[in-house]
Amino acid sequence: MIVGEQKPFDEIWEMVKDYNKLTVVACNTCVAVCHQGGNKEAELMASLLRMKATQEGLEIEIVHVGVERQCEHEFYAAVQEMIGESEAVLSLGCGIGVQFMAEKFQTIPVYPGLNTKFIGDVVEKGVFQEKCQAxxxxxxxxxxxxxxxxxxxxxxxxxxxxxxxxxxxxxxxxxxxxxxxxxxxxxxxxxxxxxxxxxxxxxxxxxxxxxxxxxxxxxxxx
Amino acid sequence: METVTDSKLEKILKSGQLAVTSECGPPRSADPEPIIKKGEMLRNHVDAVNITDNQTSVTRLCSLASCIHLKLIGLEPVLQMVVRDRNRIALQSDILGAASHGINNILCLSGDHQSFGDHPQSQNVFDLDSMQLIQTVRYMRDEGKFLGGDEIKVPPKMFVGAAANPFADPFSIRVPRLAKKLAAGAEFIQTQCVYNLEKFELWMKGVRERGLDKKLFILPGITPLRSAGMAKFLRKNVPGMDVPEELIKRMEGVDKKDQADEGITIAIETIQRLKEIDGVAGFHIMAIEWEQKVPEIVERAGLYPRPVIE
Known part of the structure; x- marks a missing residue:
């Protein structure tokens, strides 16, 4: 599986703070296993961003949605419209998911919420280790x-x-x-x-x- | 024994005499003077001088240029080449460049990881590993071809060396690993600094049992200790370095001002003992930033004068 790690919140905030309508998109395969980019994390990220926006006195409409795999067309059917209406997207997928969406939604900026780290396994609960360089x-x-x-x-x-x-x-x-x-x-x-x-x-x-x-x-x- | 290159080191080793090599680290500047100065200190007391290749991953004047500086003042350089920083195109290109300057010896190494050096953010290459670099030089020399298969009109005639660390883990594969370097084409071996003589002797026993000492020349590494502090530092901080506790105690047992002398004495005793080991073909004396002491070590160890090769 592909292992990613969420970017520091401040870095994410700097990327997305100037938009009025933002969609946080989870990916529920690899990066959900390492607890960085699944539905749960997307929900949490959206609420953290909302709180930050309130603190900063900014009005940003922030929603979140999840797809099974950000790297395949067939999983977008249900969310295509919602993403299409966003001003910007924060992807919690790996680098593949970010690029896939950027290509799919040509006019919408897609920002990476994770740093993609490596291809690895789960050696023990919560410990991921690089195993393949392809x-x-x-x-x-x-x-x-x-x-x-x-x-x-x-x-x-x-x-x-x-x-x-x-x-x-x-x-x-x-x-x-x-x-x-x-x-x-x-x-x-x-x-x-x-x-x-x-x-x-x-x-x-x-x-x-x-x-x-x-x-x-x-x-x-x- | 028939020689295949113009290497002075090869000639001395194949004549059956104990060879003495030493090492110089190039400066971190564009000034060649330190290299020349170190070379002059070593001139009459060693047969060849290794030039390190950005050792410990700290950026320095390059090994090849430093070798040329030594060659120009009449010394016999050993070009150290690590596979960390160059791919096979650059490695082969530098080998040709070195040979074009009459540099006849090469030591093939992997190189310390860049995380130890002054640019831990850098990329590493490792296109080949050190064994494959040995194979590459031999292929270029003996087959007259590049790795890609094209012909080299004037092949580089280099005497090919490798490193061995009898003290690294796992010990059980340290002899098989030497056999592997021999199979790759290594002709001489310079080892990690020898402080643990028992372990070195055990390794040599295994080497002799497989007859490896008859097929390549083994030069144990000697690095004089300058202080008890240095001994402790090496033991604690340098991976694959084996400094026995009793040696540290011996260094600590003498006055601070006399510890450097004690270190020299230990180095000389080590050489004396290594001379008794069957299969030892010479010595590689690495007096790090202490090159001025090499002549004394060589003389007191009974390795002076050095053989004269036409």
């Missing part, structure tokens, strides 16, 4: 199911580097050394001999480096 050429089959591109600070493909100490990364004692995890996994699977195989030089053209990516699914291919 490099476009998955290495997990040779690295014991632990991604060094994402989880090693230097994305070392043949690690660990000389900074690995007590299983932790040199940049932070709170960060596991990805290569320690890889070695542990290989060991547990009885495949430590694989460690000595050099990981080939990576083709980054399948990554962001190769330019913006697109994937087309042709139904006829099935």
């Amino acid at each position: 490099c476009g050429d998955c290495l997990l089959g040779i690295t014991g199911g632990v991604c060094p591109i994402t989880r090693c600070a230097k994305r070392v493909m043949n690690g660990p580097c000389g900074g690995s100490t007590d299983g932790k990364c040199e940049i932070s004692k709170d960060q596991d050394c990805a290569w320690q995890l890889i070695i542990n996994r290989l060991e547990a699977m009885g495949k430590l001999d694989r460690y000595e195989k050099l990981t080939p030089i990576k083709d980054w053209s399948k990554d962001r480096a190769g330019g913006p990516r697109k994937f087309r699914y042709e139904e006829g291919d099935e």
Whole structure:
């Protein structure tokens, strides 16, 4: 899932304070799971903004609405009209949702209420961790199911580097050394001999480096 | 042993003599004088001088230009190259540039993470990792090709080195990791500073058991301690640095004004003991901002005079 974090309230306020009619739009998939952009958060954000507006002596009509996924057309049917009537939109979706809406509502400014952080999982209640960088050429089959591109600070493909100490990364004692995890996994699977195989030089053209990516699914291919 | 480059370091190592290398950090300015001054201090006492590449991620005069300054005054530089700041286009381009200036040695490193340096807000590159950089230099030299497959009319003839840290975790893969660097094409190894001799000996034992010491040259790193404070700092703050408690106690046991001398003595004793270890091919003396002490260490450790290569 995509993990986001709400921007500081003051930053959000600065973006939206000059409009008379604002719609806060929740996204009820990924960013709802991390409690940053779902219906509940949109409702709370709308009321915080209303309070701030009152304090500042400004009259802004602030409403909120939720869509299941801000990144797909079909989920907009019920809210299309309401959003279309807004002067501005504050999206609590990830960067994808913001862009999707900006493209959909050409004349309406859409502001990001979140900072999109990473693609990750829920390691424990309330703790989200980055797990994938969408490099476009998955290495997990040779690295014991632990991604060094994402989880090693230097994305070392043949690690660990000389900074690995007590299983932790040199940049932070709170960060596991990805290569320690890889070695542990290989060991547990009885495949430590694989460690000595050099990981080939990576083709980054399948990554962001190769330019913006697109994937087309042709139904006829099935 | 047959040499494949014009490297003086390669010639000395392959002649079976113990090699001595040292290290210079370039200044944080456009003035080359500090490099030249450090080079002059080392001139007669070491075989080659490493130039660090923006070490600890602090921006400095570049390694390549510093190497050229040393080369121009007749020293043998070792170009340190990290993969943090350049992609494969820039790395290969700098390798050609270095070779065009007669720089015959390269040390392939990953580089400290930029969060340690003066620009923690910067992007990092890590297009290749250090092992893949070793492969790259060897490929350019031996196959005469760029990674992209195009031919290099005049390939860079460089003697290829890598770092090893016998003290980092997990210890169990430290020998396999050296084997991996050998497989990637490393010809010489300069290690992390050796303070924990028992651990180093244990690592070397594993290295010999696999015959790795016969296939590449291992130069343990020596960094003299200037004070008990420095010893404690290294132990506490430098990841992958192993300074045993007894060494700290020994430093603390002498008067503050005599601690620097004690540090030099420890360095010399370390070299003496390392000389006894089968498979040690020389020493890499990194006296950080204390280069003037290198000649004394080399002399007192019985490594002087240095061999003369035509």
